[in-house]
Structures are given as C-alpha cells and as structure tokens.
Amino acid sequence: MSFFRSRWVQPPEDIVELSPTALAPAFRAAGTACGLxxxxxxxxxxxxxxxxxxxxxxxxxxxxxxxxPVRVCRDRCDAGAIRAAVVNSGNANAATGSQGYAxxxxxxxRTAAAAGxxxxxxxxxETGTIGVPLDTASVLDGIDRxxxxxxxGGGEDFSAAIMTTDSGPKRCCVSAGGVTLSAQAKGAxxxxxxxxxxxxFVQTDAVVDDxxxxxxxAVAGSFERIxxxxxxxxxxxxxxxxxxxxxxxxxxxLLDAVLLQLALEIVADGExxxxxxxxxxxxxxxxxxxxxxxxxxxxxxxxxxxxxxxxPNWGRIAQAAGHALAGIDxxxxxxxxxxxxxxxxxxxxxxxxxxxxxxxxxxxxFFSDLTHEYIRINAEYxx
Amino acid sequence: MSFFRSRWVQPPEDIVELSPTALAPAFRAAGTACGLxxxxxxxxxxxxxxxxxxxxxxxxxxxxxxxxPVRVCRDRCDAGAIRAAVVNSGNANAATGSQGYAxxxxxxxRTAAAAGxxxxxxxxxETGTIGVPLDTASVLDGIDRxxxxxxxGGGEDFSAAIMTTDSGPKRCCVSAGGVTLSAQAKGAxxxxxxxxxxxxFVQTDAVVDDxxxxxxxAVAGSFERIxxxxxxxxxxxxxxxxxxxxxxxxxxxLLDAVLLQLALEIVADGExxxxxxxxxxxxxxxxxxxxxxxxxxxxxxxxxxxxxxxxPNWGRIAQAAGHALAGIDxxxxxxxxxxxxxxxxxxxxxxxxxxxxxxxxxxxxFFSDLTHEYIRINAEYxx
Numbered sequence: 093m094s095f096f097r098s099r100w101v102q103p104p105e106d107i108v109e110l111s112p113t114a115l116a117p118a119f120r121a122a123g124t125a126c127g128l129x130x131x132x133x134x135x136x137x138x139x140x141x142x143x144x145x146x147x148x149x150x151x152x153x154x155x156x157x158x159x160x161p162v163r164v165c166r167d168r169c170d171a172g173a174i175r176a177a178v179v180n181s182g183n184a185n186a187a188t189g190s191q192g193y194a195x196x197x198x199x200x201x202r203t204a205a206a207a208g209x210x211x212x213x214x215x216x217x218e219t220g221t222i223g224v225p226l227d228t229a230s231v232l233d234g235i236d237r238x239x240x241x242x243x244x245g246g247g248e249d250f251s252a253a254i255m256t257t258d259s260g261p262k263r264c265c266v267s268a269g270g271v272t273l274s275a276q277a278k279g280a281x282x283x284x285x286x287x288x289x290x291x292x293f294v295q296t297d298a299v300v301d302d303x304x305x306x307x308x309x310a311v312a313g314s315f316e317r318i319x320x321x322x323x324x325x326x327x328x329x330x331x332x333x334x335x336x337x338x339x340x341x342x343x344x345x346l347l348d349a350v351l352l353q354l355a356l357e358i359v360a361d362g363e364x365x366x367x368x369x370x371x372x373x374x375x376x377x378x379x380x381x382x383x384x385x386x387x388x389x390x391x392x393x394x395x396x397x398x399x400x401x402x403x404p405n406w407g408r409i410a411q412a413a414g415h416a417l418a419g420i421d422x423x424x425x426x427x428x429x430x431x432x433x434x435x436x437x438x439x440x441x442x443x444x445x446x447x448x449x450x451x452x453x454x455x456x457x458f459f460s461d462l463t464h465e466y467i468r469i470n471a472e473y474x475x
Numbered sequence: 476m477s478f479f480r481s482r483w484v485q486p487p488e489d490i491v492e493l494s495p496t497a498l499a500p501a502f503r504a505a506g507t508a509c510g511l512x513x514x515x516x517x518x519x520x521x522x523x524x525x526x527x528x529x530x531x532x533x534x535x536x537x538x539x540x541x542x543x544p545v546r547v548c549r550d551r552c553d554a555g556a557i558r559a560a561v562v563n564s565g566n567a568n569a570a571t572g573s574q575g576y577a578x579x580x581x582x583x584x585r586t587a588a589a590a591g592x593x594x595x596x597x598x599x600x601e602t603g604t605i606g607v608p609l610d611t612a613s614v615l616d617g618i619d620r621x622x623x624x625x626x627x628g629g630g631e632d633f634s635a636a637i638m639t640t641d642s643g644p645k646r647c648c649v650s651a652g653g654v655t656l657s658a659q660a661k662g663a664x665x666x667x668x669x670x671x672x673x674x675x676f677v678q679t680d681a682v683v684d685d686x687x688x689x690x691x692x693a694v695a696g697s698f699e700r701i702x703x704x705x706x707x708x709x710x711x712x713x714x715x716x717x718x719x720x721x722x723x724x725x726x727x728x729l730l731d732a733v734l735l736q737l738a739l740e741i742v743a744d745g746e747x748x749x750x751x752x753x754x755x756x757x758x759x760x761x762x763x764x765x766x767x768x769x770x771x772x773x774x775x776x777x778x779x780x781x782x783x784x785x786x787p788n789w790g791r792i793a794q795a796a797g798h799a800l801a802g803i804d805x806x807x808x809x810x811x812x813x814x815x816x817x818x819x820x821x822x823x824x825x826x827x828x829x830x831x832x833x834x835x836x837x838x839x840x841f842f843s844d845l846t847h848e849y850i851r852i853n854a855e856y857x858x
Binding site for chain 1: 537538539540541543546567569570571572575604605606607704705706707708709774775776777780781783784786789790791793794795796797798799800801802803804805807808809810845846847849850851853854855
C-alpha cells in the first residue's frame with residue numbers, strides 16, 4: 093500500500109516511494125532495548141546527521157507542564173544546528189522535577205560524547221508514562237549500545253524505539269525533485285498539538301534555506317490540524333534536519349504531504365479510533381473563530397461518538413458550534429448550513445462541513461471517533 | 476434515602492424533607508403523554524403559580540445555537556413575572572428554524588389561554604432530539620389536557636414530563652425557616668452549563684426580594700460548577716418562581732443546597748457515569764485561570780477514564796492543567812502539588828486537588844467519569 097493512502101494528501105507528481113525504513117543520505121540511526129518497556133521492546137534510539145553543516149528546526153509543545161526533555165531542548169539546544177536526536181519511549185520523564193531535568197541533561201551529554209558532538213547539537217525527546225522517575229542508568233547504557241550500531245539502515249530500529257501505544261510504525265522515505273526525505277513519527281493518545289506534536293523526526297538531503305519557516309508551515313497544515321482526544325501532550329517534539337548534500341531545494345509540497353500523511357496516520361491510529369473525519373468550517377467571522385468552532389466540533393464527545401456510530405447527526409454539530417460561539421448573538425444554525433451525510437456511510441474518511449454565514453473565516457480539522465476501545469485503553473492503563 | 480445525599484451539600488439545620496413530589500403552596504402542576512416519546516411516556520407538563528403577585532427569575536443557555544423555546548423566552552417573556560412554564564421532552568425544538576420558533580410561540584399562547592394568563596407570563600422549555608420538526612398539534616393537544624389536570628399533587632407527573640435519558644427523576648420538596656421550596660430538574664448528557672443548565676424548575680412560597688440575584692448566586696455555585704461531557708446544551712433553562720405567600724424570606728443556604736444537590740444528581744446520572752469527582756484548583760493567578768484549569772481537568776477524557784478506572788493518575792491531571800495554561804512559563808507541576816489519592820479508592824465522590832502555586836485564584840468543578848456506557852448511549856442513539 094502507498095504511504096500516501098489518505099484521500100486528503102496530494103504529494104508532488106514525480107514522487108517515488110523508497111523503503112519506508114530507509115533514511116535520507118548522510119543520516120544514520122539505531123535503536124535498542126534498555127528495559128523501559130515491560131514488553132522488552134526497542135525503547136531507546138538515536139538519529140545522527142553526518143554532515144557538519146546540517147541545519148535544523150525544532151518545535152516543542154506549548155504545554156505549561158512541559159516535560160524535562162522539552163525544557164532541556166529549550167534551555168540547552170542550538171535549535172537551528174541539531175546534529176543528533178536521542179529518544180526513549182516507555183517513560184515521558186514529565187513531572188519528574190529537578191532529577192528528571194538532570195536525567196535529560198545526562199542523556200544529552202552521553203549521546204554527544206558517544207557521537208563526538210557538542211551537547212548543544214543533541215536534541216532529547218521522551219515519551220511514555222508521566223510522573224515516573226527515569227531509570228537513567230539503563231537509558232545511558234542503551235545510548236552507548238545504540239551509538240555503536242548507528243547505520244544508514246537503522247531507520248527501522250529507530251522508529252520502533254519511539255513507539256508507545258501506536259499500533260504500528262508511522263514512517264516513510266520518499267524522493268522527489270532530486271532530494272530524499274525520510275520521517276518517523278509516533279502518537280496515538282494525548283493528541284491535540286499546540287504547534288508541534290508527539291514525536292516526529294524528519295531527515296532530508298535537500299538544501300533548506302529556512303528550516304524553521306519550512307517546518308512551521310508544514311506543521312501548521314498537518315500536526316496543528318489534528319485531534320484525537322483534545323489533550324495537548326507534555327512531550328510534543330518535531331525535528332527537521334537538512335544535510336543539504338543533494339544541492340537542490342525541497343520540492344514544493346513534499347514536506348507538507350509527508351507531514352500531513354503522518355498526522356493523518358496518528359489520527360487514524362488514535363486510541364480506539366475506527367475512522368477519521370474532516371470538518372471544514374466556513375463563513376466564520378475570522379480564522380480564529382473558525383478554528384475555535386472546528387476544535388469544538390472535533391473534540392465534542394457527542395460528535396465523536398456519532399462518527400463512531402455512523403450517525404449523520406448534524407444537530408450535535410450545531411450544538412458544538414453554538415457552544416464555541418457562546419454569548420454571540422447568532423441566527424440559528426440550521427440543517428442547510430451543515431453537511432454530515434458522509435458520517436452515515438461506511439467511508440473511512442468522511443468529510444463534514446458547516447457554514448456559519450458570518451464572514452470569510454475558514455478552518456479545517458481532522459479528528460478521530462470516540463469508541464469503546466478508547467475507554468478500555470485509558471481506564472485500564474495504570475500508572 | 477435523604478435528598479441531600481452528597482457529602483458536598485450542607486442544607487440549613489432545621490430542614491425538613493417533605494414528599495419529593497409535593498409542590499410549594501400556591502403552585503399546581505400536571506404532566507401528560509402526547510406522543511413525542513416513542514415509549515409513550517409522559518412528555519408534556521405545566522407548572523403554574525396561582526398567586527398573581529408572584530415574581531420570578533429565568534436563566535437561559537448562552538449557546539449561540541440556542542433552541543426556539545430559549546429564543547421565545549428571551550424575546551417574548553417577562554422574566555421577572557413568570558406565572559407558568561410549559562415544557563416538553565422528546566424534542567428539543569432546536570435548529571428548527573422559523574417554524575420551530577412559531578411552534579414554541581404556539582405552545583406559549585396555548586398555555587396562556589388554558590391557564591388564563593398573559594402569554595408573556597408563560598415560559599417555554601423543551602428538551603430532547605435536536606433538528607427534528609416538532610409535532611405541534613400533538614403538543615398543543617397535550618397542553619390542553621395537562622391544563623385540565625393541574626393540581627397541587629401534580630409534581631410527580633410534571634417531573635416525569637421533563638425527563639429524557641435521565642435514569643430517574645431529580646426533585647425535592649423541603650421546608651425550612653417557615654418556607655417551602657420544591658424543585659424539579661433533568662439532565663444527563665450535553666452538560667456543561669454556561670450560566671444556567673438543562674431544565675430546572677423551582678417553586679417557593681418565600682418572599683424573595685431579588686429573585687434574579689438569588690437564582691444567579693445559587694446557580695453560580697451549583698449548575699455552573701458541573702460537567703458531564705463538556706457540551707453546553709442548546710436548551711438550558713432554570714426558572715425560579717416565588718409566590719411570597721409564606722410572608723418570610725428564604726433561609727440562608729436553602730436554595731444553594733437544593734440546587735447543588737440537584738446539580739450533583741445530574742452529574743451522578745451523567746450518561747454512563749459511575750462516580751462523581753470534585754476537583755479543587757488552588758494557587759492560580761486568578762479565578763478565571765483557576766476555572767480554566769478546573770474545566771480542562773474535569774473535561775479531559777484521560778482524567779475521566781482514570782476516574783472510571785480507579786487510577787489515581789496525577790500525571791494526567793498535570794497534563795490537563797498544563798494544557799489549560801499552554802504558553803505560560805510555569806515551573807513544572809509535580810506530585811506534591813496534586814492529590815488524586817481518593818480516585819484510587821471505591822468512594823463514589825472522590826475529592827481531587829491541585830495547587831498551581833502561582834497566586835490565590837481558586838475554583839472547583841464536579842465531574843463524572845467517562846465509561847463504556849457513555850459510548851454505547853451516544854454511538855447507538857440515532858437522530
């Protein structure tokens with residue numbers, strides 16, 4: 093099956109899909125098991141760019157209870173010149189206080205030493221349980237072992253190292269316009285990114301003049317437009333690294349298409365999710381209002397259970413929109429303004445729309461349904 | 476069992492509980508079936524105050540997609556001098572356009588004629604499915620029949636007429652300080668009132684100098700402090716009527732205690748709910764921030780599933796609080812600031828708290844858990 097499997101993604105026309113576990117030229121990666129996951133699965137990984145002049149962009153969660161690795165990235169990283177990232181799954185190292193911060197710093201420094209880099213050029217990301225002290229000795233040992241295994245074919249182990257409740261890896265390696273781009277993402281719950289999300293690592297050999305602008309633009313149309321459960325994570329991190337060795341720029345739309353498909357995979361793999369809806373809000377007073385209405389609809393448990401139940405219940409959409417606009421004197425929202433017909437079909441990607449008739453503001457949001465399985469996963473999961 | 480069954484409600488000391496289906500002196504009520512409910516159950520009701528000098532207060536939903544009866548109350552009622560209320564369940568008459576508005580006006584006028592009142596002194600409330608045209612002929616016929624049956628013992632039929640997915644009636648009649656107060660409420664889903672909620676009717680023979688202030692004060696500490704699913708209804712309505720025939724004022728705390736117990740019954744009867752949590756937020760920068768954090772916690776599907784799973788998962792509380800404060804530079808929220816221990820016990824009313832350590836702002840919220848039964852109810856319910 094093609095990586096670009098969503099009806100909502102348009103990759104560049106000349107795109108070629110390579111092995112999804114491959115990496116862009118000049119990148120090496122590895123992953124190993126250090127015991128954080130009870131399953132014994134791969135849980136610590138490293139990705140490194142061998143090109144000294146590589147540039148990068150790093151987006152981090154806006155959650156005020158940001159985890160230790162996010163704080164370390166903010167405080168101690170040169171976000172525009174990241175050469176390597178170290179990541180573990182199984183423990184988010186969030187709400188772990190000063191010890192957690194010291195542990196994240198230790199991960200950064202050990203990775204830098206093992207890879208022969210400055211600590212400021214190493215980003216740290218962690219994902220998993222919140223509020224549990226990190227078994228740092230095991231993680232540092234895992235870092236040493238992973239560093240010894242770094243190789244261009246290490247994308248498979250690296251993407252395994254970042255997974256938690258994901259049902260499978262979310263990754264690709266594609267080429268277009270003379271450049272290669274590889275990416276690995278994870279995420280299934282606690283998903284409503286503020287301006288970055290969960291974990292996503294992107295490698296390319298393209299020349300990227302302004303990686304921060306490129307990444308922010310692509311994230312604005314992808315990870316910022318999704319919700320699973322309306323919960324902004326403490327650990328969201330997106331890293332773009334560009335080695336520039338291809339000597340040509342990124343083709344228009346390539347980064348956007350890859351990040352949108354990855355974002356949609358996260359929604360489709362949302363905890364307990366069976367389908368993904370796209371709500372289009374039009375006719376809002378402005379874009380901010382449109383976004384507020386889109387999020388109220390995509391996060392409404394009544395709309396999400398209707399999506400699950402194949403119930404084209406436009407009344408719940410009207411209610412959610414009205415809630416988002418509470419206090420505004422609005423003409424009643426009627427059935428002629430809402431299209432929820434595809435919810436009643438069996439399509440995996442139904443499109444919904446609402447026209448508020450107030451102005452030209454528009455917004456879209458991709459959201460999962462709310463199911464029994466979400467309850468089972470989250471009620472039975474224990475700290 | 477006492478009506479005041481929650482650990483969080485303190486009624487006045489001299490309170491006496493009368494039959495829960497009784498009404499305050501000078502009030503009569505009735506309820507009948509007109510066919511809106513597929514079950515054939517009681518679905519249209521009227522409550523009338525026989526005292527011409529009765530005064531009242533009326534609070535309505537702030538949802539911008541407010542239903543026709545709410546718009547009729549806003550446009551065509553003298554909110555301070557309501558003598559009667561007519562209500563139906565089974566159809567919310569929301570998102571029904573100009574025909575829905577005309578239907579609600581017809582209900583008001585038919586009730587006024589049947590009870591010998593001015594239309595402006597009759598409030599209209601409806602609850603049930605959104606977006607379905609009202610079978611107005613049947614409702615008007617039901618109004619005529621109910622008007623003929625108005626009696627002081629009609630509280631039981633009236634409270635039956637307002638129920639939808641409620642598992643049972645929520646009502647009381649109590650006396651204290653020489654006055655009697657009766658109340659009937661309904662609500663189980665689409666519950667996060669803006670400043671009023673679902674349907675609640677309160678009758679008293681007390682002298683109430685400023686019913687609007689009294690009602691707003693009591694609602695601020697009760698219906699405004701609850702959430703089931705974070706969904707503000709299109710039809711929320713609370714009506715307080717005071718005949719003044721007792722000649723004495725309401726005892727301090729009586730209205731507050733009754734409305735808080737009714738609000739807690741709505742949370743406890745939340746769709747699929749098995750228990751009610753109370754989150755206390757302290758140490759916020761101000762009350763607005765505290766309220767935002769409390770709602771983020773009480774509406775978080777991760778916190779709500781943890782409440783269901785008896786999992787004292789303070790990390791999810793930290794995450795939800797951090798989300799509410801996104802973008803603020805905050806020291807990490809640690810376990811010493813959060814108490815979720817009672818979530819791990821079997822108590823039906825666990826207390827949770829979080830101290831943000833930023834100031835003196837405080838807020839509390841009562842919220843239900845999120846369970847399999849919520850999914851079943853809302854995924855299988857069809858328009």
